[in-house]
Amino acid sequence: MQKKEILIDENHRETTLHGSYEFPMAVYVDQLDKNALGFVNWHWHDEIQFSLVTKGDMEFCVNQKTYVLKAGQGIFINSGCLHRSKPVSTPDSTFICLDVAVKMLSFFQGSAIEQKYVKPYLKLEGFSAVTLDDQVEWQKIILTKIKEVYRLYTQKNYGYELDICILLAAVWRQLISKQDELKADTNANEPINQQRIKTIMSYIQTHYMEKMTLQEIAAIVHISKGECCRFFKRTVKCTVFDYIANCRINKSIELLRTTDLTVSEIAGFVGFGSTSYYIERFKRQVSCTPREYRVQHVNLPIVQ
Incomplete structure (x- = not known):
């Protein structure tokens, strides 16, 4: 079967139950x-x-x-x-x-x-x-x-x-x-780097509704802003702020599917500074507007 959107917790750990307790x-x-x-x-x-x-x-x-x-x-x-x-x-x-x-x-x-x-x-x-x-x-x-x-x-x-x-x-x-x-192709720093990335992702997952600065994100893993930018992009293949935007888009998709909040309300709730920027980012990532996505995926009344 097709796996639905992956559900993750604040530590980016997938929470999906694969199979059952008896056959996991x-x-x-x-x-x-x-x-x-x-x-x-x-x-x-x-x-x-x-x-x-x-x-x-x-x-x-x-x-x-x-x-x-x-x-x-x-x-x-x-x-x-x-x-x-x-x-x-x-x-x-x-x-x-x-x-x-x-x-x-x-x-x-x-x-x-x-x-x-x-x-x-x-x-x-x-x-x-x-x-x-x-x-x-x-x-x-x-x-x-x-x-x-x-x-x-x-x-x-x-x-x-x-x-x-x-x-x-x-x-x-x-x-x-x-x-x-x-074993030939190994990186001695891999465990440290993995923990750093998980810590940053966990912080973003917890604070996505708030305004975040690169300074505070870098501080939680005790590195400079410059090193944080380089390290994150090298590992995750996108910038810190692109990752934050993607996280917010994911959260907004849940709300589009499960609530009757307006697009403007959802934009503010997930941390976007303006509705127009939210719609622009959403369309760039999902190839349709939030309103179009809602029409395609849920049977809720259309709200403006």
Whole structure:
């Protein structure tokens, strides 16, 4: 199924329940032009993620690295890693996404498998993301298993849960067996940088309704304004203030869908200084006006 807009908390942690308590994993098919922003915005979650591009070219940003993948290629994203995905050229670029709770790999809490083969790899340096290419034999095996998990999850025949667990264990076994050769491209500052970005995003998520200055944002992570600008743009691929505007647009979309507030009221509520600027930013990002978006997506009375 298509994943709806990602719900995140004040720490940019995704709050979506993937699957159920009894079977904590889910499979999605994400067509990016069906997302309001046209891409999947920055977020993180405790689940590990496997993605396989099925149409178009896509850019995945994980922590401070960018990976451009074409149809047939995939990526593993580790637990707790900030990531974003967007189309490179084709707006309706599409990918299969598997979000898997870590406990599905452990069999039971405290098991030898958890202690030896799961926990040590969740925070392993150089293991935030691994690209998967069907031209590399061991990676092709993983991609084939991702497709099979998708088929089983979609068809839901008798025993599909058991079959999926077996496949996921095999995928994880294949992946961690290659971790030594994946350590070559590492960044010793990655954990520090990750925490800085999460702190900044958390602050913006909490204070988006207020006027924010670069000085106060830089101060919360104890760096200069100049370094804050450079560091943020290098990592998140946009300026701090573009990110704030995108955050406000996201919040306004929730209000357009769920309330009968006027466009002007929503603009003020989410922190835009003027209604005209809000409409301009909204149209630039979503390719329609707030009023048009409301007509297309909700059955509320049209308010001026």
